[in-house]
Amino acid sequence: MAGSVREVKTKDEFWKIVTDVNKNHLNVVHFWAEWASQCQMMDDVVKELTSERQLKEVKFLKVEAEALPDISQHYSVTSVPTFLLLKGNTVVDKVEGADAPTLTKKVHQQATKMIVQPPAEPSPSIEDLNSRLKKLVNTATCMLFMKGTPEEPCCGFSKKTVELLQKYNTQFSSFNILADQEVREGLKKFSNWPTYPQLYINGELVGGLDILKELDETGELEPMLPKKEDLNKRLGNLINKAPLMIFMKGSRDNPRCGFSKTLIGILNETGRKYETFDILQDEEVRQGLKTFSNWPTYPQIYVNGSLIGGLDIIKELQETGELDKTLNGE
The missing domain is CATH 3.40.30.10 (Glutaredoxin)
Incomplete structure (x- = not known):
């Protein structure tokens, strides 16, 4: 809707919008997260854009990146805020980070281009x-x-x-x-x-x-049919899968929240081997591990099957010089 921002709540709603019969309509999609203050700042920028007369035909959408992980993964969105400029389901431009001037410039560029059908992407072999x-x-x-x-x-x-x-x-x-x-x-x-x-x-x-x-x-x-394990047994097996086991949003190659991304950066600096489990892909583990570990948030770090804590604990250990010792299980 021109003049406002539509917050998309479900995958089906999103795909219905971007696969609209008019494949040349410009959709500006803001991938955001509640924990990221930069997203709130960019909300004000988008609000200004919606009020511009020359952008009245542009649709502005908001997608909570972690709430709709399938969509984020489909477009390789790995950080917030990220803005995708779509014509139909085709990405015509992208802005990562709180870069208001670049976003404004690119939205205007795409909105003023001649309405032409974008070339079809080559079909995979x-x-x-x-x-x-x-x-x-x-x-x-x-x-x-x-x-x-x-x-x-x-x-x-x-x-x-x-x-x-x-x-x-x-x-x-x-x-x-x-x-x-x-x-x-x-x-x-x-x-x-x-x-x-x-x-x-x-x-x-x-x-x-x-x-x-x-x-x-x-x-x-x-x-x-393969049967589900008892949940506690399954969680016990998972946390002992590797000496250093990380339960996070996303994977080491594609963290899906700022806390997980920061943690992976710290662990990579240590040079240690570790395994990760994407809790966004398994709701049973996501909810069950909170009770099992008595730790309500993610990421969670386990060493030799014992909970160390979350990102805040790892940062404290890094600052006090005790991180290496802790990750060694000492």
Whole structure:
């Protein structure tokens, strides 16, 4: 809406906006986080831009980067504030950081350009797409390709499939095919299965909801499904996965919050080997570890299975010269 900023709350709402029939419409998307004061400063800049008459056709959107991680990851947003200038679903420009002059300049440049259809991006080769799909179907022992997420299914078939898996306490991961058209279309050919959801076990296609129902009726389904571990047992195994284990938002190569990014920088300076776990990808671990460790925030650092604390503790240890000793487990 011209003259205001629309805060996008769900993935489906976002994709509906940016895949609007008018592929040349300019959307300016502000990826923000509540903890980043620079984002609040840039809110005032964006507010000024929305009031400019020559920008009345521009849509200004806000996306909380950590609340909608699939969108952030899709566009490789690794810090906040980040501004993407989109025409349709195509990124035409990008501004990282609280750089008001650059943002203003680039928004005006894109808004005043002639309305021309951007050239289509070259399609990935079949070989590259098949390689990506093969990795995806092997992401987890039990992998569900569905419309939406297990928490928010976007079709009745996906909802019933999730309910069936949960009925048997199944440990499974999922992929939202609505968020990636390439995967959505490519997997149909890859699996020779035209509809969704699709369930894979050990990288092999089992089928859709109708097949799962048949297997359930004959008693064949439950033995095929990997079961969830007891949560405390699972958490115990995770924190002992490596001598130095980090639970964070994102990964070492793609931290998804300022605290996690700062921590990775400190650890990398020590030269130590460590493993990370992305709590944004597993809500059960994200919530369960808070109770298990009696520590309410992330990141969390474990040495030899014992909690050290969060970023504030690591900074204190660094300042007092005790960090190396602590990371050695002494």
